Amino acid sequence: MQFGVFSVSDITRDPVSGETPSEAQRIDAIVQIARKTEEVGLDVFAIGEHHNPPFFSSSPTTLLSHIAALTERLIVTTATTLITTNDPVRIAEEYAMLQHLSKGRMDLMLGRGNTAPVYPWFGQDIRQGLPLALENYNLLHRLWREDVVDWEGKFRTPLQGFTSVPRPLDDVPPFVWHGSIRTPEIAEQAAFYGNGYFANNIFWPKEHYIRLIEFYRQRYAHYGHGTAKQAIVGLGGHVYLARNSQDAKKEFRPYFNAAPVYGNGPSMEDFMEMTPLSVGSPQEVIDKTLTFREYFGDYQRQLFLLDHAGLPLKTVLNQLDLLGEEVVPVLRKELAAKRDPEVADAPTHASLVKAKYGDKAPRQPRPNANRGDNVTGASPYQDSAPELEASYPAL
Amino acid sequence: MSTYKLVVVSAGTSDPSSTRLLADRVAQRVDALAGARGHSVALRVLDLRELAGEITTALVSQLTGPKLAAAVAALGEADGIVVSTPVYKAGASGLLTSFFQVLDNDLLIAKPVVLAATAGTARHALVVDDQLRGLFAYMRTTTVPTSLFASTEDWNDPALPKRIDRAAFELVLLMESGFAQRIRDESWNAYQHEFGSAGGTEVGIDLDSDMMRLATGGSAT
DSSP: OEEEEEEOOBOOOOTTTOOOOOHHHHHHHHHHHHHHHHHTTOOEEEEOOOSSTTBOOSOHHHHHHHHHHHOSSOEEEESOEETTTSOHHHHHHHHHHHHHHTTTOBOEEEEOOOOTTHHHHTTOOGGGHHHHHHHHHHHHHHHTTOSSEEEOOSSSOOEEEEOOSSOOGGGOOOOEEEEOSSOHHHHHHHHHHTOEEEEOOSSSOTHHHHHHHHHHHHHHHHTTSSOGGGSOEEEOOBEEEOSSHHHHHHHHHHHHHHOTTTTTSSOHHHHHHHSSOEEEOHHHHHHHHHHHHHHHOSOSEEEEEOSOTTOOHHHHHHHHHHIIIIIHHHHHHHHHHHOOTTOOOOOOHHHHHHHHHTTSOOOOOOBOOOOSSSSOTTOSBTTSOTTOOOOOOOO | OOEEEEEEEEOOOSSSOHHHHHHHHHHHHHHHHHHHTTOEEEEEEEEHHHHHHHHHHHHHSSOOOHHHHHHHHHHHHOSEEEEEEEEETTEEOHHHHHHHHHSOTTTTTTOEEEEEEEESSGGGTTHIIIIIHHHHHHTTOEEOSOOEEEEGGGGGOTHHHHHHHHHHHHHHHHHHHTHHHHHHHHHGGGSOOOTTHHHHTBOOOOSSSHHHHHHTTOOOO
């Protein structure tokens, strides 16, 4: 079981101090948060992707490769990478590069993005968001698995004889999670490919995803990747911790009330009652988090939202201390004790290498010589299958 | 012969409220007329005043409180519906329109509905026909032909009970025809649904669709 944090990268005015951090301060803070995540014994750090203020994270692989360089064990990932408005070819290239630089300590989560204006900025149409996401992933999946791809689809210019470089580390594609809370087609795609399925589990009542996770598990088994219990499920959660319950509520309430996703609507207590939001003592957060397993079954990854709504860096780092010292060790123990022995761990680069090669050495692609026109001719790598004849477009 | 589930939705706010009174009189006549034809009526009243907090919560967030959830379940099972609202500022009460705006688009498909409004002046008489019918057309309900409207002077006009009788009878015949149920049984998939819509009852997933083929490695058409 992996535990970690995810950030949406919002730059929000602190409603208590009245200060709004600069982009520079917030970007610096997120690096400290990620390092602290590893320091307190958590496993995963995830960052969102946005292309408009008040968010900073437009370039997740740049940030994540920096974080990977500063850490030893931490898995860096996204929450989410936009599979709609990014070119899947660029995703294939950038995340393969991140995979090499992090020595495999990465994966990624794909999401559609629901900020309508972002789509036209990148030449897309939100009304086509679902087919766009599905088609783009179909292509991404092939780009990481086939040395040479000929491809034609509806949304992107066709590819002829295309090789995405670098090839994935050890020729093992990064593990992919599909994030969704209401779209059966995304759950189906995750199941079809044997990928992970992630429900953000924040802001919305759990009923929204209980059915979809169940559907994903059934379809995962249907496609022969393992049993329903072995399907790879990740969940989010939003917590605010203090030593005692009253302090937690008192400290968090001004941030709750000012948060665009929470404020001016139902009370914090209503949200705690009806959604996975957990504001309280370590024991209360432990108890609430343990209910997730009861609703969704044994799962492999738990990410917490901690740095949202203008909370100052110092508070976030304190939250991480409490999470690492008092919450996660108990959750690890309790969940391990309850875990069905049939359930698989979340895939890591090491486990995927082992699954693909066993004890044999992984493939290390070496390109053929430059033909003189900056391409490698009919076959891109020295060990590419001979039948892979790339046909380049005529100039 | 049959037991019809009748749900009254009233946006009246005082107690007693003339809006609720108008709805109750329709419900009584539906009960009597259905009874005369050998049916019985199980009545459920939703006083939106009691749901006001949960309705505004649902408008501004994704949260559905327990009372609102129970109201949605009752409407989802209803064979007939009576909707009654006061007129404020030449329009239906915002409480009423807010309530129907937070319901799933497919919750009320084909269900027979009596529309009624009350006002302090007869000048608001067209609110039902001009404003409410549009909302209920969007919800694809079967509104009965007779609209009900009662301003102060109507309460001692013998024409009002006659109109109530007419609307109630229209509702009984529409319930008796089984129209809404047959739409549900025979034509439900011809309407647009989303996963989890129709008050959380629409949970079937069609695997045989273009989008599902695209999800599993096919190409977009």
